[in-house]
Amino acid sequence: MPVRPSPDRQPSRIARLIGTAVRKLRERKQAAEPVIDPTLPAAAQVIAVQHPSAALPERAFDLWLLVAVLGLMGMGTIAIYSSTAADGLTRYHDSMYFLERQLAFVAIGGFAMWIGARVDYRRLRQLTYPLLLLSIALLGLALFAPARNGASRWIPLGPMTFQPVEIAKLGLVTYLAYSLGRKADRVKTFTVGFVPHLVVCGIMMVLLLKQPDLGSSIVLGATTLGMLFMAGTRVSYIMLAVLGAAPIAYHFVVGTPWRLQRVLAFFNPEAYASGQAYQFLQARLAMGSGGMWGAGLGDGHQSLGYLPEGHNDFVLATIGEEMGFIGVAFVLVMFGLLMWRGIRAALGARDVFGGYLAFGITIMFGVQVLFNVGVVLGIVPNKGITLPLVSYGGSSLVITMFFIGLLLNVGRRPERKTVTTEQGRELARRKRVRVRVLTNRPSSPACAS
Numbered sequence: 001m002p003v004r005p006s007p008d009r010q011p012s013r014i015a016r017l018i019g020t021a022v023r024k025l026r027e028r029k030q031a032a033e034p035v036i037d038p039t040l041p042a043a044a045q046v047i048a049v050q051h052p053s054a055a056l057p058e059r060a061f062d063l064w065l066l067v068a069v070l071g072l073m074g075m076g077t078i079a080i081y082s083s084t085a086a087d088g089l090t091r092y093h094d095s096m097y098f099l100e101r102q103l104a105f106v107a108i109g110g111f112a113m114w115i116g117a118r119v120d121y122r123r124l125r126q127l128t129y130p131l132l133l134l135s136i137a138l139l140g141l142a143l144f145a146p147a148r149n150g151a152s153r154w155i156p157l158g159p160m161t162f163q164p165v166e167i168a169k170l171g172l173v174t175y176l177a178y179s180l181g182r183k184a185d186r187v188k189t190f191t192v193g194f195v196p197h198l199v200v201c202g203i204m205m206v207l208l209l210k211q212p213d214l215g216s217s218i219v220l221g222a223t224t225l226g227m228l229f230m231a232g233t234r235v236s237y238i239m240l241a242v243l244g245a246a247p248i249a250y251h252f253v254v255g256t257p258w259r260l261q262r263v264l265a266f267f268n269p270e271a272y273a274s275g276q277a278y279q280f281l282q283a284r285l286a287m288g289s290g291g292m293w294g295a296g297l298g299d300g301h302q303s304l305g306y307l308p309e310g311h312n313d314f315v316l317a318t319i320g321e322e323m324g325f326i327g328v329a330f331v332l333v334m335f336g337l338l339m340w341r342g343i344r345a346a347l348g349a350r351d352v353f354g355g356y357l358a359f360g361i362t363i364m365f366g367v368q369v370l371f372n373v374g375v376v377l378g379i380v381p382n383k384g385i386t387l388p389l390v391s392y393g394g395s396s397l398v399i400t401m402f403f404i405g406l407l408l409n410v411g412r413r414p415e416r417k418t419v420t421t422e423q424g425r426e427l428a429r430r431k432r433v434r435v436r437v438l439t440n441r442p443s444s445p446a447c448a449s
Contacts, residue, residue: 061117062411065341069389069404071334075327076315076390077102083303083310083318084392098311098392105394109401116405125353128178132200135171138164139207153211165216166399168204169364172220173227175200177356180231184352187231194237197224209252214259215383219367221245226363227356266381276382282307283314283376286321287328294324311392313384316376331390335369345411354410361403 081099088097124131138155142164145155154161176197180187187193201224208217225238253259261276269277286302289295300321302310310318319327342362349355365388372387374380386393388400 061408062341062345064337065345065404065408065411068334068337068341069401072331072338072389073106075319075331075334076387076392077106078297079315079318079322079390080311080392082298082300082322083307083315085298086304101394102392105397109398112398112402113405113408116402117408118405119409121354121357121406121409122351124174124357125178128174131167131171132175135164135168136203136207139168139204139211143207143210151211151213153213160394163395165208165213166395168208168216169220169223170399170402172201172204173223173357173360173364176224176227176360177353180227180356181352185232187228187233190234190237193231194228194233197228198241212256213384214252215371215385218371218383219364219385222367223360223364226367227360230359230363231356262381266378269378279308279314279382280375280378283317284378286317287376290321290324290327292325294320294322294327297322313372313382313386313391314376315387315391316373319390320376331387332373335365339366341411342407345407349410350412358407358410361407365403 077099080102081096084098085095088099089095091097094100142155143152145152148154148161153165154163156162179197180193183193201220204220205217208214208220225241229235229238253263258276261272265272265275265277265280269280271277273281282302286300286307289301295301300318302321303318307314307317316328316331319331323330339362342358342365346355346358346362349358368385368388371380371383371385372391375382375385386396389397389404391397
């Protein structure tokens with residue numbers, strides 16, 4: 001007969017089984033519970049509990065965004081060389097003078113883009129207020145710098161010049177991303193979520209208007225309102241800000257004779273053909289003479305000195321004359337691709353700060369492109385806004401490429417991702433597990449007998 005274990009050993013065996021089962025249940029429960037980020041808003045924490053997530057490694061950089069950036073920079077470099085070869089040969093006895101400087105700026109900008117893409121962008125949160133104060137101080141310092149073409153927008157740095165508005169763009173976007181992410185639902189309130197951001201932007205706009213630089217002030221204002229709208233600010237507050245800024249804009253336009261002449265030239269360019277409307281008329285001739293395929297690289301007539309700033313603010317007109325509608329369409333498609341990937345990077349950001357940062361950079365690029373293209377096509381009056389990544393420039397190109405690096409940094413795969421349906425069912429099944437302990441009851445005396 002088999003030997004049956006004695007009854008006095010069964011309680012200790014049952015205790016061990018129960019202890020093992022309870023320990024396994026605790027381990028499974030801890031593994032199934034989602035990790036909640038305490039820095040997230042309350043609504044985001046509720047979503048994290050209801051939708052379990054799992055950690056994933058980051059993916060490679062966005063190749064489509066890199067394609068758009070390289071395409072725009074390549075097109076811009078070709079147009080800059082084609083539009084400045086004659087001018088460089090006449091003034092500096094070197095047809096490649098502007099091209100060499102542009103390639104040097106591209107190299108420096110490439111290093112800036114590498115820094116923006118490799119360094120953790122969340123470190124900018126610690127530099128938010130120092131960067132904001134620095135940008136305001138530089139804007140004020142530019143007012144005392146020597147004027148160029150009637151404007152004090154550049155600070156001399158030896159043989160080079162620096163535009164402080166580029167640092168102001170970075171400081172404003174960083175501040176808005178940090179503040180909007182920290183205030184969460186309080187963004188909808190007027191005194192806490194709307195007025196402080198508008199005051200900071202207003203200080204920068206006033207300093208820019210003193211330089212004067214109306215175009216950059218409009219870009220900063222539109223970027224601020226766009227980020228506030230994306231954060232959930234009431235539309236009535238935004239409309240109130242626009243209506244409140246309308247009389248100020250009217251005063252700056254009507255109260256300044258040369259700005260008023262620009263507006264009048266916009267509505268009647270033929271009457272100001274030799275003055276304020278000269279650039280617009282030459283740009284229209286360049287765009288119209290290009291046709292579908294363009295006159296060919298180096299064969300444009302406007303590059304012989306007829307179109308001022310043909311390598312800077314009106315570089316799109318140079319592209320339209322020498323590369324035709326195909327060249328202009330290529331530039332617009334590349335900008336559309338850049339905007340799409342920027343929005344995608346914002347939607348897939350790892351945190352709230354990164355999402356707002358990517359949205360702000362994308363909105364800023366979009367506003368600059370719309371105004372520049374509108375000026376070249378004659379849709380809006382001349383504002384003096386460059387075309388990002390295409391126009392000739394030093395500090396503007398370097399900071400723009402740093403912005404691109406930040407987009408590449410934010411656009412990498414999120415660290416957390418919602419689990420699949422099968423994984424959710426598995427987690428639910430584990431929560432419903434119950435421990436069943438089977439014991440051998442001692443035999444009754446009747447059975448023993």
